[in-house]
Amino acid sequence: MYTAISRAEKITSIIEKRRPLAEKITGVESNLQALKSALKTLEENRDRIINQVDDAETVGRLREIDLATLQYKITEESKKLTVLRERFSRQTLNIGVVGLMGQGKSTLLKSLSGLTDNEIPALEGSACTAVRSTIVKPRP
Incomplete structure (x- = not known):
């Protein structure tokens, strides 16, 4: 029983180590949103100034x-960060596990799981684990 407890503790430890990463990503996401908002304000101010300035060189x-491209890149990076944050929050x-039969x-x-042939069959000559398997901790 000791190995099952230490295995569960190890898994819990791994999951807990991911939590600060998820929190850090949340902070980066907030910073990116603030930056995107500031770029939008900058773009609005630029457009206002363009309409007020008579100097063609300045207007040019x-x-x-290219503020729109910066905003687009921020949006794309934010999407990637959301995927990572969700993964680290699981x-x-x-x-x-990949390998030949x-x-x-x-x-x-x-x-790793402490399960038996009943839950994870290992039969000679057939592919038993060729599909995704989900092992869920039983509820008390």
């Missing part, structure tokens, strides 16, 4: 500033 230089641990993938999963 102001139009060269209360599950995903393990991927008969190389011990099922045995490895059984040793």
Whole structure:
């Protein structure tokens, strides 16, 4: 029973270590949103100034500033950060195992999870774990 407890503690530890990463990403997301908002304000001010200035060179230089592309890039990076934040916020641990048939993938999963052939079959000559398997902690 000791190994099952230490295994559960290890998994909990891994999940807990991800929490600060999720919190850090939340802070970066907030900073990016503030930056995007500031760029929008800057763009509005630029457009207002363009309409008030008579100097063609100044107007040309102001139009060269590509704020829309910066806002787009911020949006795209924010989407990527959202995916990472959601991943680091999960209360599950995903393990991927890849290999040829008969190389011990099922045995490895059984040793990690403490499950048996009933839950993770390892039959000679057939692909038992060729699909995604979800192992869920039983509720008390």
